[in-house]
Amino acid sequence: MEHRGVAAAALICILGFFEASKLRTVEGNGAPRAQLSSILDVNGDWHVHAGDNGGFIEMEIIGELEKVDVKIWPMPVEVVLGEKPLYLDGHTFKFEVANLPSVPDTLAKAFVRYHAIIFSLHAQHSGSSSPALTKLIVTLGSQNEELQYGVDESYMLDVRDSSDSNVAYLEALTVYGALRGLETFSQLTSYNFTSKSVQIRRTPCFIKDFPRFPYRGLLIDTSRHYQPVTSIKRVLDSMAYSKLNVLHWHIVDEQSFPIEIPSYPLLWNGAYSYAERYTMDDAREIVEYARLRGINVMPELDVPGHAASWGVGYPELWPTSKCIEPLDVSSNFTFDVINGIIEDFRTVFPFKFAHLGGDEVDTGCWERTSHIQNWLNVRNITAKDAYADFVVRAQDIAIKHGYVPVNWEETFHTFSSRLKKETVVHNWFQSGTCAQAVKKGFSCILSDQSSWYLDHLDATWDKFYETEPFSNIENKDEQDLMLGGEVCMWGETADESNILQTIWPRAAAAAERLWSTLEYTKVGHTQAVSRFQHFRCLLNRREIPAAPIFYGSRFAYGRSSPYGPGSCFKQ
Amino acid sequence: MEHRGVAAAALICILGFFEASKLRTVEGNGAPRAQLSSILDVNGDWHVHAGDNGGFIEMEIIGELEKVDVKIWPMPVEVVLGEKPLYLDGHTFKFEVANLPSVPDTLAKAFVRYHAIIFSLHAQHSGSSSPALTKLIVTLGSQNEELQYGVDESYMLDVRDSSDSNVAYLEALTVYGALRGLETFSQLTSYNFTSKSVQIRRTPCFIKDFPRFPYRGLLIDTSRHYQPVTSIKRVLDSMAYSKLNVLHWHIVDEQSFPIEIPSYPLLWNGAYSYAERYTMDDAREIVEYARLRGINVMPELDVPGHAASWGVGYPELWPTSKCIEPLDVSSNFTFDVINGIIEDFRTVFPFKFAHLGGDEVDTGCWERTSHIQNWLNVRNITAKDAYADFVVRAQDIAIKHGYVPVNWEETFHTFSSRLKKETVVHNWFQSGTCAQAVKKGFSCILSDQSSWYLDHLDATWDKFYETEPFSNIENKDEQDLMLGGEVCMWGETADESNILQTIWPRAAAAAERLWSTLEYTKVGHTQAVSRFQHFRCLLNRREIPAAPIFYGSRFAYGRSSPYGPGSCFKQ
Known part of the structure; x- marks a missing residue:
């Protein structure tokens, strides 16, 4: 990949240059107040906070906006910044592809999305401000649009000085x-309330x-609560904003079986209701929607333990009508059904x-x-062997x-020697x-429940941030x-009405751990606080209801409501 | 308005025909379970609920889907229903206007919205099912698109039998x-998982x-927490679904002054931050977005008591720097500023x-x-007179x-005789x-805090439903x-991250009280339960995160999370 020769050496290399945390606590006379970080806005000459304090009004003039840098989440590997502003006119600004006869579909659609993201937050002044940026030209190394595990996600972004x-x-x-680069590009932009552009x-x-x-994954669970297709699409939108790239779709569990399986068409009789189901075409649409955002979808069949709902359509999968999971290990039909599902999934x-x-x-x-115990006896194996x-x-x-x-991981702990060598331990x-x-x-995927389970509401974002996949793994x-x-x-207590604020902003803390360099993230969550607050407000502006980060003077639990009146950038 | 001659007499007139509540409580051996109502889906032959009960699985075969009727919220004045299905092909179905040379802009945009709403919930089968509905033809009495208070919102909808x-x-x-009719039309549609259409x-x-x-209003408060423009637009989307028609925009209060006022350009220095502001063009865009959904926007200036943030830009509006509200009644500048704001608002x-x-x-x-006390003394008036x-x-x-x-209402209680006769008491x-x-x-607008304040989380939906504007008012x-x-x-504890689930579904209970006939609503909330649950799930499918209605066996508080796993239609 050619570097287009920006005079980087003349600028400050800022890996690790972004602000260290400048947390300070402001206490009123009454209840504890939210911790205030350095002001996060990327432009402006003043900042004022008017707080409500026990019926009396306290005005805190925080004063001149500190010169904080552009906030990007997750932190890129290398950023070099100058000091001059450039304006973008929403009516004329264009994305283009440089070196291909036609724009790949994935990019053409991303151009439309990011144009809307960049220009829809405030009404645009119709005239243009100068100096202006007229185009972002994308150069691709390949036209191949196939998304697979390990696809190259690197990019370089070069926004010149207007004199150049x-x-x-x-x-x-x-x-x-390119999608990752477009996301970063969008995070470089902000609205100027003077030029109105x-x-x-x-x-x-x-x-x-x-x-x-x-x-870099996120699991959703559509068995404990059905998520409408529209809801899953919004989860995918939000994942792209923090560069997560795998949706682990825990489709079915003991409570409900919402997806159509053409090979065994009675399986989705195990759905909660007639309406709470996905057709195969719905699933295809979700996979394509994800692909357009650079996200793979990993389906899950949780067998044999979390599968009671399968037997609603096919009761013969249950050992007995009173003992309905694990699925009947003694019956070939059980494995025929698993084969049918996986074949359809493929x-x-x-x-x-x-x-x-x-x-x-x-x-x-x-x-x-009894019929299973007999089957075990005939084979002279234990139930654990059968598992x-x-x-x-x-x-x-x-x-x-x-x-x-x-x-x-139970499979690894219980019979690691029997697992296929290519098994990924989760x-x-x-x-x-x-x-x-x-x-x-x-191979292994980390999802430590003490810090990376979003349904553990008391796992605050700093825990998500500090969790390190290489912990105690030093050999290359x-x-x-x-x-x-x-x-x-x-999904036990998360449905369409609260899934997004349970996921966000905490998932973004893990997303940075998984994207950014260890050299940067190992410094810890403290240096990331104000940038994290800024990202939370960015999500809010993009209609992703990320919950507050602070609750009074402590970090907020998952899906917390705001503690009291105040600025998004401080809560 | 001509009635197109449907053979209504041959059908059942169902004002008051919709199901009375059939609530029953299902208790497992473990924790209390959610109350289950009659199944709400509009189609299907079976319904199964698999619940999680203390580690053991209990399957409840609820059996044949009850023949419940199409669910519309709020309840229309008159509904007549037959028994035959009609299919709509998303690729060919059209909205048209019958009697005008061109489609009014308001309707053209609504056609696009409702086409998406109706056809985007599940992937559509490409072939057509029969019998099919090919068009909805709209006939308008007037091409005038001006939205004002009291505009006629009546409609008649006539979906023929396919043989006709x-x-x-x-x-x-x-x-x-017509917009109200399109909303109702959209609520008549559902997805058929057999025909996949x-x-x-x-x-x-x-x-x-x-x-x-x-x-039929909803107040939002953008002073205690700033709501991004995108968030206000989603509130407007959601209001249209329950036919609310006034957004009361409590723009500024003591905590922050987020809006641009060209006449007094320092006023929005009272915003929480540089970014948490609305330009005048943003406000215009919000008003137009609302108009396209048949919603008026009423701005509020809460003077003189809730206005401390005004003085950040103009400290002379404060009596003193330590006593910053009510605004200085003794200064003509105070009223110059009010005049400037209202002039700009106009x-x-x-x-x-x-x-x-x-x-x-x-x-x-x-x-x-002292300078205000002197001013009162010179005029020989009390502070209450000055108020x-x-x-x-x-x-x-x-x-x-x-x-x-x-x-x-304080103004009415304190000095009703001095109020202008056209004053609306709120x-x-x-x-x-x-x-x-x-x-x-x-005139009067009802917003009784004991039952219609959404920030009172313990005001459950039944209270919203039972509140009657004509209470103790019998004279015509x-x-x-x-x-x-x-x-x-x-907005004290509501920001972008939780505003929608705090509003919904409870606001919809009031919306039915305000739209539907008193004859229907006076029967009370019990008859509306299953239809209300259905509407909540409809909102969820439309990406409006309306919170659950039940929490265990009782009605849920505002913005409650689900109690445990289960169907949307039962929670």
């Missing part, structure tokens, strides 16, 4: 790198960026990985069911259909599992087996 | 009546409808009404300020600029104020002075 050029450049090897406040600006980990989900669950299996039901057999047989089916299987239950798994040569070969990590939005 | 016609008709006197399940269908009250807000606040005025500050003078002088300014003034504090006000010949002339009512979303 009124054109900016974005270079990427793939359309997916959009600006990039500090040019020249040069950014070089690429992700630390190839797997027509919808092109991702490298399929998740097969395997967690929280209570084999007591098998032991209490391993079940998981491995499901893995074989997934592999046959071209998937690499992912399993929750940590959730105990810290340190990934260190054990990679030592045995397995073992580090290479860490695919990345994933935050989990289990 | 494959065209449906919507008639309205105005484009705004949209259907209207019960035709022929004839609906005649008009609102009970001309003023270029943006064409609504009949402007709200001037007047509530919670503590005149102690005036009495403690009345202030309010009336502000009313004069509003009237001069063509507004009818609205004031919070109840909030005590029940019974409207009955007193209309008896004295004032006095009833005519009741303009309607308004639910209030005060």
